[in-house]
Amino acid sequence: xxxxxxxxxxxxxxxxxxxxxxxxxxxxxxxxxxxxxxxxxxxxxxxxxxxxxxxxxxxxxxxxxxxxxxxxxxxxxxxxxxxxxxxxxxxxxxxxxxxxxxxxxxxxxxxxxxxxxxxxxxxxxxxxxxxxxxxxxxxxxxxxxxxxxxxxxxxxxxxxxxxxxxxxxxxxxxxxxxxxxxxxxxxxxxxxxxxxxxx
Numbered sequence: 001x002x003x004x005x006x007x008x009x010x011x012x013x014x015x016x017x018x019x020x021x022x023x024x025x026x027x028x029x030x031x032x033x034x035x036x037x038x039x040x041x042x043x044x045x046x047x048x049x050x051x052x053x054x055x056x057x058x059x060x061x062x063x064x065x066x067x068x069x070x071x072x073x074x075x076x077x078x079x080x081x082x083x084x085x086x087x088x089x090x091x092x093x094x095x096x097x098x099x100x101x102x103x104x105x106x107x108x109x110x111x112x113x114x115x116x117x118x119x120x121x122x123x124x125x126x127x128x129x130x131x132x133x134x135x136x137x138x139x140x141x142x143x144x145x146x147x148x149x150x151x152x153x154x155x156x157x158x159x160x161x162x163x164x165x166x167x168x169x170x171x172x173x174x175x176x177x178x179x180x181x182x183x184x185x186x187x188x189x190x191x192x193x194x195x196x197x198x199x
Contacts, residue, residue, distance in 0.1 A: 017060050017061070018045070022045060023045055023046075024043070024045065024065065026061055028057045035055060038056060039052055039055060040053045040054055040070045040082060053068060054070065054080070054082050055072055056073070056078075056080060058070055059071065059104060063107075063109040064109060067083055067084065068082045069081060076095050077097065077098065077099050077100045079112075080092065094133055096118060097117060097126075098116070098117055098118065100114060101123060102145040102146060103115070104146075104147070106127065107148075110129065111127055112130065113169070115145055123141070124139045124142070125137070125139035125157055126138060126139075127169055138155065139167045139174060142159040143160075143167075146158070146167070148169070149193045151193055158186065162182025162183075163176065185199055187199060
């Protein structure tokens with residue numbers, strides 16, 4: 001289309017993420033009407049009606065477009081998968097993490113990259129298989145967010161101190177990024193995985 005189209009909903013829409021095919025956007029509504037735990041929402045970019053998926057903060061769509069990762073604030077936080085079509089919402093953690101600060105898909109969508117903290121411990125990032133109960137730490141302590149490379153082998157992570165590093169997701173030590181500073185914010189990897197876009 002040659003015209004702008006407003007895809008927001010109510011009065012406090014944040015964190016929109018668009019699908020790879022450009023047809024769907026997921027976002028969080030933080031208006032009073034959304035409730036204390038916010039509202040995870042989905043909308044087609046053709047301007048059709050907003051679909052309220054459930055409570056929580058919306059993360060990205062799965063690679064096949066069938067689910068949205070949602071972080072629900074509670075004690076402890078809950079990590080959920082909400083279906084974009086027919087089906088039931090599914091809790092995918094066992095309460096090991098007290099809080100979540102980030103969550104995204106890895107590769108084919110069989111695993112998640114999540115950041116948060118276990119009770120009494122500093123935040124860090126983990127790999128979580130959707131099937132099974134393993135939660136594998138992959139970052140140094142203090143990591144609060146990350147972006148997984150297109151091939152699913154690495155994650156660029158930011159620590160609460162403003163330092164950045166590259167963490168292998170299959171094992172090994174993190175490497176510091178000396179070219180990023182505390183004021184930089186990661187956007188995404190380039191499609192070929194050879195560059196990291198920041199602002």
